[in-house]
Amino acid sequence: MAERARGVAAADVLDEVRRRAAEGDGRTGAEAIVAVVREHGAVLGREDLASLVRTVRAEVEGAGPLQPLLELPGVTDVLVNGPDAVWVDRGRGLERADVDLGDAAAVRALAVRLAAAGGQRLDDAAPVADARLPDGTRLHAVLPPVSPGGALLSLRVLRRTAFPLADLVADGTVATAVEPVLRALVARRANVLVSGATGTGKTTLLASLLSLVPHDERVVVIEEVGELAPDHPHVVRLTARRANVEGAGEVDLVALVRHALRMRPDRIVLGEARGAELREVLTALNTGHEGGWATLHANAAREVPARLEALGALAGMAPEAVAAQALGAVHAVVHLRRDDGRRRVAELGVVERAHDQRHPGTVGGVGLRVVPALLVSADGGVTTGPGWALLEERCGLRGWAG
Template sequence: MSLLKRIQEVEPINEQEKKEGEATAQVSSESTQDIMKAFRDVRKTEAPKDKAKKSMDKHQQLKNLLHKQILSEVKEDTDIEEILPKIDSMSIEIIKEDENFRGGVDRKKVVNELINDLTGFGPINPLLIDEEVTEVMVNGPNQVYCERNGRLEMTAIQFRDDEHVMSVIEKIVAPIGRRIDESSPMVDARLPDGSRVNAIIPPLALGGPTVTIRKFAKDPFTIQNLIEFGTLNDEMAEFLDACVKARLNIFVSGGTGSGKTTTLNVLSNFIPDDERIVTIEDAAELQLGQEHVISLESRPPNIEGKGAVTIRDLVRNSLRMRPDRVVIGEVRGAEALDMLQAMNTGHDGSLATGHSNGPREMIARLETMVLLAGVELPVKAIREQIAGAIDVIIQQSRLKDGSRKIVSITEVQGLEGEVIVLQDIFKYKQTGKDEDGNIHGRLAPTGVRPKFYEQLENAGIRMGPNVFIEQEWQV
């Protein structure tokens, strides 16, 4: 019997079975597939041309036949790696037996797509493997963008339909105990390599299931990498190394996609190896090189709305874990109060990030987040907490040319009256733009020596005062 006939006999279908299948599908109206089907029927889409549709039908038919053959050969104890080398020969045999597949079907493309579905994350797998791609954005099944060298570009990648995108999302979120369905249509997750994933599905996403993946480098970036990228310079690297080792409390501030988490990860690696580090994140991303690291990850509520563990819960718990350093991936709510109290009560050297457009705005946002804790504190008391807790704010931005730069390093000097005094120690100065639109500039000292300079010296760190004078940098 030919391979094609064996495949076709794997799932015989008669009229009775067909009717039973249709009845079963109608009953399971609450399933994710039915939700996506209803959404797809309502959405208005432009019908593809007949010729392209026929080509796609052949493409999908060949893929379906191959998939059935694989399922028929895979047993409970069979490793998928044993099947992969056979897929190409299977496709050749099917095409030999059915002349309909001999024209208009790219066999290699079918085989590659099937392998990506089986071993990776479907059509976007090549983008996740490509080291030049830093972000992948799936806007429904027919539109996939990626960020390469800081610039967005449209790709030729497409999913089969909404269900195909949903299957990839499920493959991402299931291993880490997250879920996504009609009752919980948004999810934050991560890939095995630490890359951050956000997914949102209909009815909230009108264009179809939407996935945003912020990739992490296979090997974590070092401070030398940031210098090469132009994010900062050698003098800044030396200064930030000193700040971390002197146990200053540092806050990395910036907009979405500005590189805050990457900078936080690099700063964390300045922490000495003999210290106990507790990291707290929504989705674990930090890749620290030290041996003594405890990673904590928040948990969303279950289907009954119970069992949630928030960042605030984890911050409170971390203080009972005898940490030398507490590293918070992102402060965005009531946990700000617990973080500030920890910084003010002996947990020096803590690191955190937050969203803002500048150091002054970051201070204002922290005030607002403390109020979210539900504790009625006067504004002056909140500002005293902030001024006493945070020593340095590193502001990071993504410039118009797509490059990510540290644009200021600011000292929190204290409270005067009811105003928190901030002083820029280093500030980014733009010097021009080339023909390709690339921005040129440098992070230069403002000439002000920070008040915590003595703290650096007390920690045994010697930095010449010339570091804070721009003229000394001139060559």
């Protein structure tokens, strides 16, 4: 009887909370939900009431039946391929989750509701949405006919606290011998690119390193979607805004980088370089703005020059201009890999001009190459590469003891 009463109350309470929200009363806190329960005359025990509150809040302001997965410790991604095909990533690769979302119509309804919560339209006329939910979770949703098999959802969890660098060393993401070098790059105000494939932990590492920036410095972070959460008292955040349904109101990353330069930054950080904003960042780092950081998608450190060329082309830059700007702006590259589900810093390198375009370290004909300075094996062993002396000289690391 208690189970039945709780189920009836959940449906009734959920409908009532949604009705009130539609009428302008958007309260979804525990007290408001308890009040609705009492108005319906339901008698529930403490545990049943707490469970009901969690259920209703997850349906109204969270991800519904997916919310418990998003709240699991260590979860970075929740993927929905169908009503009974839900996957999670807890840092060990994808695992099947024991969640049944009902039927295809229920998955579609969930996708539409989540997109609306992120301020985006998702329907037959606009079957793809990329949004940020109120709690910061990133949502990507696709509807048929773009996804013939049914609605698809991809949710990326935003971690609101940065891991201390020591924690990344303890879990093997950062080798013990590499830690003092990373600390030195921050302390010596080096300009650094953090590269890696999707899901390798670039944002996690960058947040940890930005937490080491002296607290009397002003850090301006520019992102397409707010993800970086360094433990630092003076972080100013700028996030891009998409155009509305009428095509107006867009504020892109190029504009945000330009505005950031007028905000008296001590450090400029670009969450991810993925377009023409690279030109603005390289220009800034070449004109006295030290200690800048950015992340970049690349499958290997040696492919960073090709990525720089491709992104520079989006800004109308010739390869020669990219090479000239990057040589003056980028002091080091920190590359991450993912092996058997485990994320780790695999290489530190330096950018230098490649005089011979046939050099095996040159990719894309940019006139640049990334020379390995430190190479990290899967078991944490560290060896120096041909670029170590240059990294020592360029970043003032000689004799650095951490």
